[in-house]
Amino acid sequence: MSQSSKKGTIPARKGKGAFAAKGQIIRVINTHGQQVVDTWAFNAHDTSEFLSMEHSRVAMGKIIPEVGDSLVTNKRRPILTIVEDTTPGIHDTLLAACDRYRYELLGAKGYHDNCTDNLASAMKELGAKLPETPSPLNLFMNIPVLEKGRVDFRPPVSQPDQYIALRAEMDLFVVFSACPQDMVPINGIACIPTDAEFAIE
Numbered sequence: 001m002s003q004s005s006k007k008g009t010i011p012a013r014k015g016k017g018a019f020a021a022k023g024q025i026i027r028v029i030n031t032h033g034q035q036v037v038d039t040w041a042f043n044a045h046d047t048s049e050f051l052s053m054e055h056s057r058v059a060m061g062k063i064i065p066e067v068g069d070s071l072v073t074n075k076r077r078p079i080l081t082i083v084e085d086t087t088p089g090i091h092d093t094l095l096a097a098c099d100r101y102r103y104e105l106l107g108a109k110g111y112h113d114n115c116t117d118n119l120a121s122a123m124k125e126l127g128a129k130l131p132e133t134p135s136p137l138n139l140f141m142n143i144p145v146l147e148k149g150r151v152d153f154r155p156p157v158s159q160p161d162q163y164i165a166l167r168a169e170m171d172l173f174v175v176f177s178a179c180p181q182d183m184v185p186i187n188g189i190a191c192i193p194t195d196a197e198f199a200i201e
């Protein structure tokens with residue numbers, strides 16, 4: 001597991017995983033501006049420790065991380081720190097990853113790509129054990145909390161090529177999924193999932 005830099009595409013509707021060494025910067029680029037990227041991180045030396053949204057909300061005292069905030073694992077240790085964000089700063093930590101059941105409930109017929117299966121495929125490709133499907137950090141996802149605690153599902157507010165940069169606080173496996181949601185307009189009102197990109201350096 002080298003500290004080499006890498007770049008890649010997160011194909012529309014699909015997942016992609018990579019290793020990042022402690023101290024490396026992971027950039028996630030919203031190439032077309034309207035794509036939600038579900039993001040997970042696992043301790044590379046023990047994947048039963050992973051980025052946890054519920055623990056991170058406690059550590060941060062907020063539901064949307066900003067530059068300077070560290071997200072933590074299920075063992076409450078920092079795993080990712082936001083070091084730069086050229087988007088308007090709208091991301092989501094509340095919603096579960098989409099899965100086959102979500103699409104079945106929405107009325108999809110037959111198999112529908114989903115972030116949960118994308119995570120499993122990416123971890124398998126990395127040769128890493130997947131302990132469970134943690135709740136993801138939903139980059140660029142616009143889920144405002146309204147009055148009486150209601151939430152809404154809105155298109156991203158980021159622009160093409162805007163990005164967020166995260167510092168790895170431990171050796172980790174990071175997995176991205178260009179969310180294939182095309183039945184609710186979280187990936188833009190056109191409901192057409194697109195590619196995104198990442199760079200680790």
Ligand SMILES: [Zn+2]
Nearest residue numbers: 098115179180
């Ligand atoms: Zn999804």
